Amino acid sequence: MNYETIILGKKEKRVAEITLNRPDKLNAINDVMMKDIKAALEEVEKDTDIWVVVIKGMGKAFSVGEDLTLKWPSDVMTPNPKERWYLSELWESELRKSNFWQYIYNYPKFTIAQIHGHCLGWGCFLAMVCRTSIASEDALFGDPSIRAGFTSLNPLWTWKIGVRKARELLFTGKYVNGKEAARLGLITMAVPENELMEKVALAAETHVLGTPIGGYDSQSFEMVFMRTTFDIAGLATAWGYATNIHALSAIQRRGFEPGEFDFFEARERLGLKRAIAERDRPFKELGF
Amino acid sequence: MPTFEDRNLDLIKWHTQYQKNQCEEAYEKMVSEGREYRAIIYEKKGRIAKISLNRPEKSNALNDALYCDLLAGLGEAARDDDVRVVVIKGAGRSFCAGHDLSSPPGDESPPIDPKYHPTVRDFFQFERRRCQKYEDIINCPKATIAQVHGYCIGAGEGIQASCDITIAAEDAQFGTRGFDRLTMGITAMGGTGAPHVWPGGSERYRAFRILPEISGEDAAELSLINKAVPADRLEEEVDRWAKALSLIPNERFAIAKESINSTLDITGLGNAFRNHYNIHLAIQFVRFRSDETNLYKTRRDKGLKGFVQTRSMHATPTLKDDSK
Numbered sequence: 272m273n274y275e276t277i278i279l280g281k282k283e284k285r286v287a288e289i290t291l292n293r294p295d296k297l298n299a300i301n302d303v304m305m306k307d308i309k310a311a312l313e314e315v316e317k318d319t320d321i322w323v324v325v326i327k328g329m330g331k332a333f334s335v336g337e338d339l340t341l342k343w344p345s346d347v348m349t350p351n352p353k354e355r356w357y358l359s360e361l362w363e364s365e366l367r368k369s370n371f372w373q374y375i376y377n378y379p380k381f382t383i384a385q386i387h388g389h390c391l392g393w394g395c396f397l398a399m400v401c402r403t404s405i406a407s408e409d410a411l412f413g414d415p416s417i418r419a420g421f422t423s424l425n426p427l428w429t430w431k432i433g434v435r436k437a438r439e440l441l442f443t444g445k446y447v448n449g450k451e452a453a454r455l456g457l458i459t460m461a462v463p464e465n466e467l468m469e470k471v472a473l474a475a476e477t478h479v480l481g482t483p484i485g486g487y488d489s490q491s492f493e494m495v496f497m498r499t500t501f502d503i504a505g506l507a508t509a510w511g512y513a514t515n516i517h518a519l520s521a522i523q524r525r526g527f528e529p530g531e532f533d534f535f536e537a538r539e540r541l542g543l544k545r546a547i548a549e550r551d552r553p554f555k556e557l558g559f
Numbered sequence: 560m561p562t563f564e565d566r567n568l569d570l571i572k573w574h575t576q577y578q579k580n581q582c583e584e585a586y587e588k589m590v591s592e593g594r595e596y597r598a599i600i601y602e603k604k605g606r607i608a609k610i611s612l613n614r615p616e617k618s619n620a621l622n623d624a625l626y627c628d629l630l631a632g633l634g635e636a637a638r639d640d641d642v643r644v645v646v647i648k649g650a651g652r653s654f655c656a657g658h659d660l661s662s663p664p665g666d667e668s669p670p671i672d673p674k675y676h677p678t679v680r681d682f683f684q685f686e687r688r689r690c691q692k693y694e695d696i697i698n699c700p701k702a703t704i705a706q707v708h709g710y711c712i713g714a715g716e717g718i719q720a721s722c723d724i725t726i727a728a729e730d731a732q733f734g735t736r737g738f739d740r741l742t743m744g745i746t747a748m749g750g751t752g753a754p755h756v757w758p759g760g761s762e763r764y765r766a767f768r769i770l771p772e773i774s775g776e777d778a779a780e781l782s783l784i785n786k787a788v789p790a791d792r793l794e795e796e797v798d799r800w801a802k803a804l805s806l807i808p809n810e811r812f813a814i815a816k817e818s819i820n821s822t823l824d825i826t827g828l829g830n831a832f833r834n835h836y837n838i839h840l841a842i843q844f845v846r847f848r849s850d851e852t853n854l855y856k857t858r859r860d861k862g863l864k865g866f867v868q869t870r871s872m873h874a875t876p877t878l879k880d881d882s883k
Contacts, residue, residue, distance in 0.1 A: 420808065422818040429822040434819065435784065437819060438723050442723060509821075509826070516818040523814065528808050531808045532806075559803050
């Protein structure tokens with residue numbers, strides 16, 4: 272199958288590679304890419320010759336996150352609170368998103384994110400839902416949603432890095448580099464940029480070599496076992512809550528307070544690039 | 560030797576005081592409208608409100624008056640549409656030295672003397688109210704920042720743990736004196752242990768559990784707090800964070816905060832509080848061995864200072880400093 276926004280490559284030694292391929296947009300995720308990623312993973316899922324899937328980005332960055340140029344109706348871009356849509360549309364969209372992330376999180380094959388450059392918002396989610404994530408030390412992680420007034424759709428923040436750091440990152444929208452991300456537990460490890468490919472290949476190979484001990488079937492067994500344990504500890508409920516609250520953050524109709532940064536208005540007025548600069552300016556001035 | 564009647568009279572007196580505090584005055588105590596704060600200083604500057612715990616002569620040890628003033632102050636900030644960020648700090652040399660163990664028996668903040676024989680029902684109600692105070696801080700819809708310097712001990716840790724962000728001086732001292740952090744349910748729950756702060760079972764969590772006291776610098780390294788800076792830069796650093804958080808409109812922040820707090824609940828925050836009631840109650844029934852420190856007995860015999868001295872001999876290991 273051919274994909275519009277990604278490249279699905281199958282290598283020897285049981286490793287498949289999904290490359291996000293919108294380098295001119297720093298691999299911003301749009302609705303098509305979301306569908307492509309899912310379709311590619313579904314294609315690989317049925318292929319018992321593939322045991323490991325590596326996800327990486329083409330060009331300068333892994334992914335800068337959701338494509339902010341999009342307008343409603345889009346699953347990726349949270350709608351402008353001033354637009355009037357039906358509740359069913361909103362909830363269906365929220366559920367599609369949540370199911371998308373959970374699908375990757377619960378993917379029955381071993382997934383490795385290979386991260387360089389920017390890894391923000393949804394890009395960061397994509398790294399977080401992979402089972403292993405290896406990044407270059409100078410990669411940038413974060414979720415600046417709050418600066419435009421939205422909450423994170425992803426409950427894994429608290430699970431991975433603990434409540435203190437989750438609050439810090441999500442309430443200020445600040446970024447951390449790969450080294451710090453590895454220290455916090457957001458990713459598995461950070462390596463110098465020139466060793467990145469080598470380390471990912473090693474991780475994939477190690478997994479492939481290790482798996483025959485229990486056979487290919489042991490993989491899915493391990494996955495189901497792990498997932499159940501996390502669900503017992505409440506992760507399934509957390510996904511549900513995060514979805515609901517994310518919908519609430521989009522739907523609250525109070526609108527914008529005077530002087531409040533309105534991303535949708537700014538995008539209209541200044542264009543996307545300057546709107547983002549405007550969004551980040553006061554935070555940057557304070558060193559965040 | 561007090562007779563049974565004497566003891567009983569004590570109990571009745573305590574019980575009456577207790578009911579009166581809780582049923583009649585509790586609500587009134589936390590009302591902030593037109594309130595004259597005695598134990599805190601409430602200042603507002605633009606979008607940032609600052610609450611200073613103000614019992615410097617007691618190192619801001621918590622008694623009922625201070626708790627009520629603190630919550631009333633938070634209530635005032637929560638209702639004030641102009642305020643987006645609340646900074647909680649301590650006046651004088653320290654942030655907070657924990658529960659005021661010299662409080663009168665009617666007070667709820669320090670552990671209740673077992674000689675009053677509170678019933679299990681009383682005890683659960685009392686624990687519930689105490690935990691509610693922390694939950695009130697956790698659920699404050701505005702951004703909360705704890706500015707910690709000097710000592711931050713026991714319940715003081717609970718307060719900073721309930722805040723969204725904690726910035727401390729590098730030489731601040733976090734700790735629980737003479738209690739294991741796990742049995743101090745609130746500390747275990749709130750910020751200083753358990754999977755809520757660190758992914759469960761992580762080495763950082765273990766490391767913290769076995770350290771009796773740690774500096775602000777170490778606490779930041781362990782992600783127990785957000786940042787440690789030299790003491791003279793503390794105020795400036797907190798202002799920077801407060802300004803950043805004050806950029807986020809109230810409505811938006813409240814939802815984002817709810818999102819994180821709901822994850823805490825799912826991972827068992829509410830249960831941790833309930834667990835805390837039980838553990839604390841169980842502590843009341845502890846029978847001390849001859850070589851152990853009994854707060855009530857030692858305080859009776861040697862006074863509070865004597866107790867603190869005895870406890871520090873027992874509870875604080877002598878750490879060798881190899882660097883010197």
